[in-house]
Amino acid sequence: MKFKPPGPISAAFLLSTAPINIIEGPIESGKSSTSANRLYKAICTAPRSRDGKRRSRWLITRNTYPDLRGSTVETWLNWFPPDVYGRFYDTEPYLHEMRFLDVEADVIFESFLDDSDDVIRSLRSKEYTGAWVNEAQFMPRRLVFEIASRTGRYPRKIDIAEDCPEGLRQWLICDHNAPFTDDHWIRRMRGDVPLPLDMPPEERMQYDKPPSVRFFKQPSALIEILAPDGETVRGYEVNPKAENLANMSDGVRSTIDMERLAGEAQAAKADPPRPHRYLELVGGRTKAEIDRDLMGRVVRIQAGAPATPQFRRERHVGRPDMEPVEGVTVVLGADHGLTPAVVFLQQINGGWVCFDELVGENIGTNEFAPLVKARLLMRFPWIATGGGGYVAWGDPQGGWRGSTDTRTPFKLYEAHGILMRPPAQKDKPLLRLEATRKVLATEFNGQPRFRAHPRCVRTIDALEGGAQVRRVKTPDGLKLTEEIVKNAQSHIFESLGYALWGGGEVKEMLQPANSEARKTIHRTIPKGRRVFRFATGRK
Known part of the structure; x- marks a missing residue:
């Protein structure tokens, strides 16, 4: 043989x-x-x-x-x-x-x-x-x-x-x-x-x-054909370096050529051209399925209703060479518990950029807080010398005492040098969810208002479908609403929601439609809220 x-x-x-x-x-x-x-x-x-x-x-x-x-x-x-x-x-x-x-x-x-x-x-x-x-x-x-x-x-x-x-x-x-x-x-x-x-x-x-x-x-089966903006995918062509091409049926190797030739054939009342086998496989597939099956990219298998269907990896994941901007306020969002999570963002030119994340497993706030501070100073070193400030927003339940420790999570963070506060006195999960969806769905100056650095793999995983929602009845039983399903991805997802809420996204979302348009901002600090600096902040 x-x-x-x-x-x-x-x-x-x-x-x-x-x-x-x-x-x-x-x-x-x-x-x-x-x-x-x-x-x-x-x-x-x-x-x-x-x-x-x-x-x-x-x-x-x-x-x-x-x-x-x-x-x-x-x-x-x-x-x-x-x-x-x-x-x-x-x-x-x-x-x-x-x-x-x-x-x-x-x-x-x-x-x-x-x-x-x-x-x-x-x-x-x-x-x-x-x-x-x-x-x-x-x-x-x-x-x-x-x-x-x-x-x-x-x-x-x-x-x-x-x-x-x-x-x-x-x-x-x-x-x-x-x-x-x-x-x-x-x-x-x-x-x-x-x-x-x-x-x-x-x-x-x-x-x-x-x-x-x-x-x-092995090489990917296809190569994307991009629009002049360098981001929008116009079509696909067969990758000449793909393997097993010799054992496949050949034909037209570009979706754009296929559309043009099909139009010409229709005008001439002739048979449509035959596509290459890999182009046949494009038909009937979503962008995510093409990315996973033919491009060799990571695409989460959806097991339920994604919390943020607006998320698109090709749109919302930035380049590996993205770097934080010195002097721009760093915004932290934190979820507490024994699986704590923190995201580190900056708001630059009206858009949010998530530069880092930290997730713990079976660890209390007292042990997790110093890790958060170390990550903050490692990723944004100028904060230690007074070159920029930070704000930290956390789950409002962070102000409550635990059953085994009289100190609240906020007090424990403060003991390790991080001043954290809730974005509101009472948590409103549905507002957080809608604010996150809004940020993902909108643009500023033609650019998406959210980008995650590729190193933020857990945040990306959560936004790409790892964070799930289910529909439940309201307490009065008269209507349905959504709630976030507690799973391995929900903690980092909710920490992002607290950061966006504290950064003013919920307040902006609730503004009347005829209110004055939001001004372009480069540092996300709602009016009257203090920015903390390690060099000058209170101990």
């Missing part, structure tokens, strides 16, 4: 000698076929046992049995049909007994529900030669590396002939499309995003890339 890799990245993945190899690429880029043939190559080159047979045992897994049977198994059997390579047992877990030439290989297709202790315990009783994790973006890190730890265990060293006296190594391959969150374990281990500075050292260890792991990433 002959197999030609669909491109140079796939070829490097196929030939890699690293124990663990992980490849990412767009849909229909040949990842699954390359993975199947890489495993087949390992089957055919497995060390011989003392009787001359190449015995091996392999695991192929995916997150659900329907996906495993309907996609992965079909790909495998298309390449290695049972009438040529050996009997296939079509019951869960599926088994392909490959018996040809000197090969005796058992390929087991099994799905694992999650990375629970029961699943891990079950895995630890199994021994494989190697494994293939298909669509690894849906698999937890703990499960993937537990599978890796069960490879290189069959056959036993004493059963291997003298041509492999050192025994077997770990052997794992993974293929996947773009992960669906910025904090996905693959992106963190690959070094795509920085780890949060407040992440404990013992938690950071899980994202250290082991020397045995090698990552591969």
Whole structure:
């Protein structure tokens, strides 16, 4: 059997000698076929046992049995049909007994529900030669590396002939499309995003890339065609560097050319032109789906109603070289509790820029406040020398005492040198939500009024759909309203709402329609509210 890799990245993945190899690429880029043939190559080159047979045992897994049977198994059997390579047992877990030439290989297709202790315990009783994790973006890190730890265990060293006296190594391959969150374990281990500075050292260890792991990433399937403003996407063209193009139906390679030629064909009453396969895949997809499936970008999978459907990554995420403006007031927004969160913003030319964020887990305000102060001075160092001030807004409940500590969160922040206050005496979540939506939906001088630095991965994750809302009845039962669902993303989302509220967005939103238009401002301090400076502020 002959197999030609669909491109140079796939070829490097196929030939890699690293124990663990992980490849990412767009849909229909040949990842699954390359993975199947890489495993087949390992089957055919497995060390011989003392009787001359190449015995091996392999695991192929995916997150659900329907996906495993309907996609992965079909790909495998298309390449290695049972009438040529050996009997296939079509019951869960599926088994392909490959018996040809000197090969005796058992390929087991099994799905694992999650990375629970029961699943891990079950895995630890199994021994494989190697494994293939298909669509690894849906698999937890703990499960993937537990599978890796069960490879290189069959056959036993004493059963291997003298041509492999050192025994077997770990052997794992993974293929996947773009992960669906910025904090996905693959992106963190690959070094795509920085780890949060407040992440404990013992938690950071899980994202250290082991020397045995090698990552591969195929080019995107498409290239965006931008309008003269450099931001608006007018269309797409096939990326000439994309892999697997030779195995696809060819045709018109640009959506703009496609529209022009289709118009000409319609005028001439002729058949429309045929698009390239990748352009066919654009049809019927949203911008987010194109970004995820064909561009290789992170797009969150929507599990419910997003709190801010106005958010667009290409519009609201700024460039990595964005820097804070010295002298412009820094605005902090804080949510309290044992999962506290703080955002750090500046308002520049009528728009908000989120330059940093900080999120804690299972940590109290007394421990979290010094981390906030350290981050503030690290990102905006001129504040320490009086070169600019800050204002800090927090959840109004920050003025309430806790059940185990008579000091309020605001008092605890003040004890660490950060003066914080509530934007109002009583919290109004719906107003905060609407103010956040308004900022995302509006422009100032033709530019979006909100931008987040790419380092603010949790804020972006929350705005992109991680923060959810549900509809509930009002207390009188007469109408429906929205409330924010408490989840891992709600804390950073609400901290942003407090910053915008304190910065005057709620007040502006409630102004009558015929009120005087807001003046252009460069420093967001509502009238009569004090700016604090570390050099001159009270202790």
